[in-house]
Amino acid sequence: MFEKFRVSLFLAYKYLTGGNKGITIFTIFILTLVFLQLVLVSAILGGATNRFNELMIDYQTGNVVIEPEEDTEYISDAHRLMSKINALPEVTGVSARIKGVGKIIYEDRSVGATVIGIDPLDENTVTKVNSAIVDGDFISKLDRGEIVLGREISGGYGALMESKSLGGVKVGDRVNLRIGSVDREFRVKGIYTTLFFLVDSSAYINKKDMEDILGVQDEAHEIAIKLNPGEDEEEFRKKLMGIGINEEIRVWREFAGIVELLTRTITQIGNILNLIGLLIAFVIIFIVIYINTINKRRQIGVQKAIGIGSNVIVASFVLQAIFYASFGMFLGFFAMQYLITPYTVTHPIQLPIGPVILSLSNTEALFRAALLFFATILASFIPAYKVAREDLLKLIWD
């Protein structure tokens, strides 16, 4: 077995080193591009997923969210609980939020929205919504009767759902907020966008205003917690349970259902593109090896005549193709990991969800490489096997 492999390897090596260098370089170049195409979709998806995750953590949930116990509307004694959590060394910031679902009305237009009542100083330790202001300012601790709108509510500023927005509310305009039977007028203090339409479909008011509307005090619908970089959310969840917090404790991933959906959608599109890439690789390898075998018909016949087995001859062509693919994959992987991805760190790709840095996991790269490898073996085996099985006198004389 090893002897046969040794001969196949020897012949493949000699064909490659003694053959047409231009064809070898061209084939490797094309396979490099095919591999890049295979991994690029995966890398963009990885980058977009990272971006979605950042948006979730930085603009919506923080790392961990505490919600009321089952069948309970509010977390009571929220201030005491916040102090308890804030004392933990893993914690960067804590923000108690009261949410009201209602309508924001401006002139003859209205939009249903979740309005979040916050203490701005606390919220700024958890999320970066205050830095996402595109017009006006974020609410401050002492503000009353002021509201900050996401662009999907205000309209304008490149809102994705412009037709369902208030149609271009400006800073300084007055809007009505109706929650239940309570109707209050608010002045628009600022408009923000994170480019993430889920976050941009909310509005922020001071917690005191929301407490007035809902008639509650020191209660919260949720407490968002920001952890120090590198802290493990699951471990922290266990720690919170360990110190006797009986409320529902959820990590940010549990709120990322829509992100999952988007990821799965992009993955499926990516799979279709990958299939096309694999077909291109298959056809290229097939043609290169087919032409190679046609040009070497007589040689193959002579090899058979002097006792070189058909399987050894087939393997020599498959090994050639494996070399093309391996070299192409190596160059593609190198270009991806050490040139293209680092380039996107300084020059991110501008997607509708914001700047995206490519992210290719080794597992994904290996999986794509395995697919290309398999396509290569099949594409080279078919023409080589076909020729090697032919009658040797036909190969020599035809």
Place this chain on the structure above:
Amino acid sequence: MIQVKDLKRTYVVGKVEVHALRGVSFEVEKGEFLAIMGPSGSGKSTLLHQLGLLDTPTSGEIRIAGVDVIGLSDHEKTIFRLNQLGYVFQEYAILPELTALENVYLPAMMRGERRVYYLKSGIDILETVGLGERLHHLPRELSGGEQQRVAVARALVNKPKILFADEPCANLDTESSRQILELFKKLNKDLEQTIVMVTHEEWHKEYMDRVIYLKDGLIEKM
């Protein structure tokens, strides 16, 4: 060494049957240098292909060193060719990407010999055929006669029981042809190498022990 009985080979070309061999019987002794001669279309090459297991006869019997070779499977025939037979083709059928030495040791490598042995065998046999100075030359750097001597060396590297040569001098000038024939004669005498060679040049007969003449697929005289 070789026993052939009533060997027939019929090709079907479209709807026409071509009877290339119509029933040929003869024997070849060990150490014999035999020529197969005859006009074009007489069946010389067809006969050599049957003896060399490059083709399968329509009927008849071939025994080589006591083995009924017609009954062998394709795989067994490949191994038999590798271990027992050597070939020299009309054209210089050596691989253009391989050096003279690599061309020669390829069959030995295929037999699974260790590198040190197949290198030595290759060098020795190339020295025997007078190409000791051309070991690492590619075929395109060799003359026609030298390429044919590489082919002879390759055919001999596994020490075959029989060396088959199909008009090995067809593309060579007289001087190169003589060198090849003298080489064959030397191998035949010194190593008792059995050689079966197809040729149509009458003057080649002076090197042969015996000649079989074919005509229209039958032995005319021997």
